[in-house]
Amino acid sequence: MKIVSSxxxxxxxxxxxxxxxxxxxxxDATRCVACGADGPLYERTELWAVKHRHPKHHGGFVRFYCEAHKPAAAPPPAAAPVASARARAAAAPRAQRRTTSPKPTPITDRPTRTMCPDCFVEVSVHGDCGMCGAQVV
Structure with a gap:
């Protein structure tokens, strides 16, 4: 099941x-969030909607502001600096080292462990089942 917001x-x-x-x-006309509940009513052509980020809700939240309280627009994201050819060449071996990791042991090469036929749990090295206490050989 996938949970999505409406x-x-x-x-x-x-x-x-x-x-x-x-x-x-x-x-209808409404109030500016910064002016408060006692502030004047503004027509919707005089109010600005600003969507803010929220730490726990990915959709954020929206507040209405009058012209006097309207927050400045966020600056556009900074462009990533262009790396020189020397910097890219130096970074390549580091990236290659990070991506390589030891290969996991295939399941077929691992030792088989003794299982209890009644509980289907792994038994201790002494052959005793921890669930039902049966001796498994």
């Missing part, structure tokens, strides 16, 4: 990018 209007908003509320969800 489809929601908040999924269409990018993280940390202010978007006019009227463009993403229709509705």
């Amino acid at each position: 489809q929601d209007w908040r999924d269409a908003i990018r993280f940390d990018a202010p978007v006019l509320v009227a463009d993403v969800v229709p509705g």
Whole structure:
């Protein structure tokens, strides 16, 4: 079974990018989260929706802000620096060493262990089953 979140209007908003509320969800006038419950009502054309990241919910959460409290848009991600040919050549052997690991022993090459015929658990080296106490040879 695969658990997925439901489809929601908040999924269409990018993280940390202010978007006019009227463009993403229709509705009545509402308040800015920073102005508080006593703040004035704003039309949805005057409010900005910002989707913030949440440490425990991958979908994040959305807050509405007026023009005065609208957070600045997040800067675009920095471009990765271009590595020189010498740096790439030096990094290649290190990467190769990390990816190589000892091969696991195939199951057919491992010693067989004695199992209890009644409990189907592995018995000790002395031949006693830890579950039912039977002596297994």
